[in-house]
Amino acid sequence: MRRRGKNHDPSHGTANHGVYKRLGLHSVSFNPTMSWKDLAAAKKQAQLEKIPQEWLIKDLPTDKNVVDFPKKSGLLSDLDLEITESSVATLLQNLASSKWSSVQVTTSFSKRAIIAHQLVNCLTEIFLDRALARAKELDEHLARTGKVVGPLHGLPVSLKDQVNIKGIESTMGYIAWIGKPVEKSAILVDILEESGAVLFVKTNVPQTLMWVETHNLIFGRTSNPHNRTLTSGGSSGGEGALIALKGSPLGLGSDIGGSVRVPAGFCGIYGFRPSYHRIPYSGAANSLEGQDSVNSVFGPLSQSLDGLTTVVKTVLGKQPWLRDAHVIRKQWSEEEYALSDHGGKGGKLCFAIMWDDGITKPDPPIRRGLELTKKALLAAGHEVIDWKPYKQAEIGLNTFAIWSAGSGDDYRSVTQLSGEPLIGSMAPDATGNEVRPVFGKPLSAYELWQVQKKKRDLRQEYLNHWSATVAQTSTGRPVDAVITPVAPYASAPHGLNRNLFYTVWCNALDYPSVIIPTGAKVDPVLDVKQPRTEFFSPMPFDKDIYERYTPELYEDAPIPIQVVGRTMEDEAVLAMSKVVDDALRSNL
Amino acid sequence: MRRRGKNHDPSHGTANHGVYKRLGLHSVSFNPTMSWKDLAAAKKQAQLEKIPQEWLIKDLPTDKNVVDFPKKSGLLSDLDLEITESSVATLLQNLASSKWSSVQVTTSFSKRAIIAHQLVNCLTEIFLDRALARAKELDEHLARTGKVVGPLHGLPVSLKDQVNIKGIESTMGYIAWIGKPVEKSAILVDILEESGAVLFVKTNVPQTLMWVETHNLIFGRTSNPHNRTLTSGGSSGGEGALIALKGSPLGLGSDIGGSVRVPAGFCGIYGFRPSYHRIPYSGAANSLEGQDSVNSVFGPLSQSLDGLTTVVKTVLGKQPWLRDAHVIRKQWSEEEYALSDHGGKGGKLCFAIMWDDGITKPDPPIRRGLELTKKALLAAGHEVIDWKPYKQAEIGLNTFAIWSAGSGDDYRSVTQLSGEPLIGSMAPDATGNEVRPVFGKPLSAYELWQVQKKKRDLRQEYLNHWSATVAQTSTGRPVDAVITPVAPYASAPHGLNRNLFYTVWCNALDYPSVIIPTGAKVDPVLDVKQPRTEFFSPMPFDKDIYERYTPELYEDAPIPIQVVGRTMEDEAVLAMSKVVDDALRSNL
Structure with a gap:
């Protein structure tokens, strides 16, 4: 398991160099001359640059409700719409039968995810090239062997920011974690990929994860696509908003107090909080690590109920207890x-x-x-x-x-590395000096x-x-x-x-x-x-x-x-x- | 679940009255005039009075090794010996076929347990009358219906002191807990009794449970029957010594660091530490309650391996997750x-x-x-x-x-109620002023x-x-x-x-x-x-x-x-x- 280390020295090593460079931060690391605000702005700018120009919305709507905007945007073809409005079951069937290629399905969802992001600010990491390369491999595998690689063959899947993917950052909304692509994927990621999933975007979270709204000082706030004056909920609020806009058929979030279910509910989609220790958590970033009593769990969000069942069944079918020491040995x-x-x-x-x-x-x-x-x-x-x-x-x-x-010490152990303030209010008019409400x-x-x-x-x-x-x-x-x-x-x-x-x-x-x-x-x-x-x-x-x-x-x-x-x-x-x-x- | 309450006021209520009376402590409760030593002595005396006179060993041996003493004691009949030297499988078979009545089997083990106790000081609570009444009921049930009540029909089972049995004390070696028969049995006890077990004695533990030896200020020290200059191990040391002397065919202990396995090993019997949350723990007394990370588990000790398997299979067969919120829903x-x-x-x-x-x-x-x-x-x-x-x-x-x-505060929260010292050394020549070794x-x-x-x-x-x-x-x-x-x-x-x-x-x-x-x-x-x-x-x-x-x-x-x-x-x-x-x- 990767020791991502809240105490990790962010200035060490060469692995970050390329990322800093892409961020326009040549050979820059955390030092007194670089403010947390500049780092956040550079990261946000780097994210913007990942958005293909041809998918930019020219006239951004001002409506509260943007849930039908993607359909009317003119950016999606009939096939894109048919694909992105299909249930997970239909997608998997058409992928397995080669009616739709994974490249096609991934492209359609990528487009729609990028549209969604422009409407409600739901994404963090965007890695469409990686996704398309993987989709191509899967298409070739199916063409060559006639067989799917697993039950999720070719399906685009989005992940909450904390789920580590090798080579991609997991800032979790913390400025101190900018510029550190992770070295090892979470076990859940390995299992999803072995099952044929195509990972393509990560989604927004609140700073600390411990809010039921979604806002942080790097990526900003995610809104509810049904009414943007309202919150998408949190902490898996990026997932909730993205899937509600049909920018992803299925995503994985985490839930320690409602963090899958609140955004699923607010955004009008399906969500599932499984029991402790069934879906592997090892190798993911998290808050309150070592708190062993009320456990955070990963769970799916989807436009269709079958999506939830399929992914749980798929993950358990891979005997995750053989890889994750904390998963209960119990088959589906x-x-x-x-x-x-x-x-x-x-x-x-x-x-x-x-x-x-x-x-x-x-x-x-x-x-x-x-x-x-x-x-x-x-x-x-x-x-x-x-x-x-x-x-x-x-x-x-x-x-x-x-x-x-122990949460105060936990949060501050990360925020103090960059000097970013600990958010005390999610209100749009917050001054930044609010004290975090605690019970x-x-x-x-x-x-x-x-x-x-x-x-x-x-x-x-x-x-x-x-x-x-x-x-x-x-x-x-x-x-x-x-x-x-x-x-x-x-x-x-x-x-x-x-x-x-x-x-x-x-x-x-x-x-x-x-x-x-x-x-x-x-x-x-x-x-x-x-x-x-x-x-x-x-x-x-x-x-x-x-x-x-x-x-x-x-x-x-x-x-x-x-x-x-x-x-x-x-x-x-x-x-x-x-x-x-x-x-x-x-x-x- | 009974809230046995370390902070429980020991002087309250009338339920204790009878017990105090039996202890010769008429209307006495904790007060400055009653020393912890007097309370301990009265409790020990009350225990001695539970021993049937006819089972007293006249000439106590001075040998280090007393493992064969029961056989030679003259107190056990050939049938007593045959019964007490049988495996759990044989016992259950002969009980189910009515070859041996439960009253007979319970009597044989009771005798041998009392002999064992005089040799190695392994018992705490002795309730042979209750056991024989239960055995009689089971015999009558079998005679009347031709059916056993469950897989443990008629089998005497011993329990580590912490396992609560309604109406019986669980002092756990703490003087502050003397004189308080518990109001509700642990879920494990309910399950064992429904399965046909005949509970007859509880067994010695170290003060705090957190030692791998067995000694406390009420009941004293349990020795190893193979060599009484050695420890029986702990904390389920009473079980280990009792079963090694064949004073019980099967017992339940608990294990948070070796507390079933160390006494099983030292005493030359079989023992099993199951995984967390398979055997129900709810309703039992314990140390370090609320420590949710390294969990204590109940596990069996027995003269035969089949004893371990039988009891685990029996308990899981009763779907304990329907009664204990912490048991994992997983069948045998x-x-x-x-x-x-x-x-x-x-x-x-x-x-x-x-x-x-x-x-x-x-x-x-x-x-x-x-x-x-x-x-x-x-x-x-x-x-x-x-x-x-x-x-x-x-x-x-x-x-x-x-x-x-948090263990220091945990231990002191109980010892301070009676003023008994926190044991700092298990050495026979300890002065009582030793500081408990900590890591x-x-x-x-x-x-x-x-x-x-x-x-x-x-x-x-x-x-x-x-x-x-x-x-x-x-x-x-x-x-x-x-x-x-x-x-x-x-x-x-x-x-x-x-x-x-x-x-x-x-x-x-x-x-x-x-x-x-x-x-x-x-x-x-x-x-x-x-x-x-x-x-x-x-x-x-x-x-x-x-x-x-x-x-x-x-x-x-x-x-x-x-x-x-x-x-x-x-x-x-x-x-x-x-x-x-x-x-x-x-x-x-």
């Missing part, structure tokens, strides 16, 4: 995907809806999304009951306390253990809470899956996404969870603000969020739901998400 | 037990022997044990190569640093994360090291299992077992490992001390241990080996241990 289970523990395929399931978490009552559109889902599931013959929240605030605050135990304080190891002990107890209590629902269902089983909001709102204006309680409990409890777009969008007629005088306390979110809400503020924002399963039920939760998704599609 | 795999990932059943395996770990060269008998094993495996048609140690010292020191990050210091959470980050890297490096052995084997696979010493010595004089490097690396790397007695014992003729002038450095163990060695010091001590598999290969490592065990038996 077709049996569990056939819902062997949930009455078998096609059987009646019992879903429970968490209408609110006792911390915030969701805005009207979010409530409507849950109602739509309930109606669709009932129409499909399933049972739907109410989910009683259980210590949701305590669970979230416990996780924040674990992160905060906890630095702790001693022993104090941290007490918080982690509490977490263990909460996990056990929640399991008992779930198991006890057997008394409320007609299936003879406890609730099969829980359906919840992704956030109390459809998205948030930049700088105001400060509530991750609807996602973070799944990280604390290690519950696999899938984000599904209901297909509905915020609607001024249907989602009228209702009078309210009572609010959850003591946390201020409920009142703040209520007061902020108008349907106009969230114009065009998609309405997502979250489907939550029990620890290590990754296969089952993907299968049950298909049940939910099919029900929603057939009820629209 | 018959396929993996049939060595599907190791060339299939009966195929040629490649073992690698770690002759030394680069920290200490094992004493002559330990070396001989490895040589015997090599010879036996070669004779059975397997391949045996040398294992190259990899950063063994660094791995051990890293784990010690993780423990030490690390208290850390901040952020500093702890840096140590844990290093651990993650070491795990990944070790996996790569193991995978690379594919180039050295003739099987086309990397080494199937590694064979190592359990410790550099066969045991240690009381107070001198200070080296756990041969076991702790498996905890750090999460490698399942089985202890097998070679059948050989330390022999003054075969195990002559050899001249040596060069020693491993910088740690002092190698020279110290060399200088200490004489075959006479370790007279009659059994010689064990350890079989180590890869993370989550629990089934395979048990199966490969059977291969090793069969080879050793057929070569004796």
Whole structure:
């Protein structure tokens, strides 16, 4: 594994020379005469130079909603559009049958990714030449042997910036990490490439990764393509925005508190947070490294649910535990995907809806999304009951306390290398002097253990809470899956996404969870603000969020739901998400 | 889960009243007039009163080696002897066929456990009445229904003191925890009882659990039945000594650095450290709670290898992940037990022997044990190569640093409740003022994360090291299992077992490992001390241990080996241990 080293001396070695040169920074390294701002500007300029001139948008739109702009841009051919609007399943089928070459598919997605980037600023590293060379190899292999190299043969796949690819930078939005192409790919990258994926772009993240918005001092802010006054969510916000604009069929993000699911939800696409230690993480860059209690996991985002399932199945099929010491030795289970523990395929399931978490009552559109889902599931013959929240605030605050135990030192260990400020607010009018909001304080190891002990107890209590629902269902089983909001709102204006309680409990409890777009969008007629005088306390979110809400503020924002399963039920939760998704599609 | 609470007020409530009364401590609780010594003495006295008079040994032997004493004691009938000297498989078969009643089997083991206790001081809680009542119920159930209640029907099982049983104390050797019968059984206890086990005694541990010897200020010291001048090992030393004397066919201990394996090895029995999170831990007492990085695991000790396999298979068969939030959802795999990932059943395996770990060269008998094993495996048609140690010292020191990050506060949070001193030496001549030896210091959470980050890297490096052995084997696979010493010595004089490097690396790397007695014992003729002038450095163990060695010091001590598999290969490592065990038996 590459020791990327926050303590790495950035001025050493010759490997960086070429990159500095490309950045116009000949033989320059970090020194007192070079400001972090100049470094960031040079890096951003180098990124701009990667954009092919012929794909530049001449008249950039000023609309809030740009989700349909790529279609109308004139830059995409009919074939480009057909390709980029296909599901992962269709793409893989047409790639495998040679109906579409990988070079063609990669070109189409590359074009659309570059268009997307100009609209919402979603990319970090752009390496289309490398991608096309790989696509060509794959096409030749298929032509020569008649065989695909693996289940992802020829498919363009985007990666969150932190996923290391040999020879490419992983700045993760940190200025100190500019100019250091990594020496070794993450295990996940090796597996994706062996499976036939064509990696072509990396995507934007917030500085530190530990925000549910996406903004940093190198690449700037990623916006929500459905309404650019809103955040794309984060920290995999570059992925969310890119895929929503169909600039990539499938991407890998990471999730430690909602970082796959929040952008998937806000951007109206599918996303999956797998259980701890199923998808290999070794060899990737990360924040809070060594924090072994609430683990970050890699998970896919896609325009189609089949994309999520395909990539998880593919990665597990490569026996990642033989390469990554932290991956659990457990095969993909077709049996569990056939819902062997949930009455078998096609059987009646019992879903429970968490209408609110006792911390915030969701805005009207979010409530409507849950109602739509309930109606669709009932129409499909399933049972739907109410989910009683259980210590949701305590669970979230416990996780924040674990992160905060050492996060300040972690962030500063990198920012101090370049002198860049630690971002304290994601608001567009932030002055840079804002203090980062925290829910906890630095702790001693022993104090941290007490918080982690509490977490263990909460996990056990929640399991008992779930198991006890057997008394409320007609299936003879406890609730099969829980359906919840992704956030109390459809998205948030930049700088105001400060509530991750609807996602973070799944990280604390290690519950696999899938984000599904209901297909509905915020609607001024249907989602009228209702009078309210009572609010959850003591946390201020409920009142703040209520007061902020108008349907106009969230114009065009998609309405997502979250489907939550029990620890290590990754296969089952993907299968049950298909049940939910099919029900929603057939009820629209 | 019961919150047993180190911060629990010991004087509260009425539930303790009866216990205090039984202890002769009517309405007494912790107060300045009651010294910790008085409390300890009263508890020990109460334990003595649990011993049936008719099972008292009249003339206690003075021999060092008492392993055969029970046979000659005159207290056991021929049937008692036949029963207590049977393997777990035979016991279960004869219990299921009603050849032996559970009442009979429980009585035989109870007698022998009480004899054992008088020889080596291995027990803590004794609850024979409860056990016999349960045995009677099981006998009646079998007579009535013709069916066993589960795979462990009628089998007496002993438990390390920390495993909570409703209504019984779990002092864990802490005086502050005297007089508090627990309110809820550990999930493991529920599962064992539902599977038909008859719990009858709990076994001794060191104060804090964090020693590889067994001594505390309530119950005192447990000795090695093969040579009572030596330690039984720890922390599951009560189990090791009890089972070696055949006072229990099967016990459950815990292992965070060798605590199942060291006593199994020193006492000449079988022991198994499973991978993290396969055997449920919820609801048990523990040390260093909330330390989520190097996890303690429960594992079995037994006179027979089949005992280990049976109990693991039984527990996993009860789907413990449905009850314990931390257990991995992974069934017992018959396929993996049939060595599907190791060339299939009966195929040629490649073992690698770690002759030394680069920290200490094992004493002559330990070396001989490895040589015997090599010879036996070669004779059975397997391949045996040398294992190259990899950063063994660094791995051990890293784990010690993780423990030490908060252990001092953890221990003191309990000892300060009663005023008992924190034991600083396990030597018989300790004055009580010794300072506990430590390998690390208290850390901040952020500093702890840096140590844990290093651990993650070491795990990944070790996996790569193991995978690379594919180039050295003739099987086309990397080494199937590694064979190592359990410790550099066969045991240690009381107070001198200070080296756990041969076991702790498996905890750090999460490698399942089985202890097998070679059948050989330390022999003054075969195990002559050899001249040596060069020693491993910088740690002092190698020279110290060399200088200490004489075959006479370790007279009659059994010689064990350890079989180590890869993370989550629990089934395979048990199966490969059977291969090793069969080879050793057929070569004796």
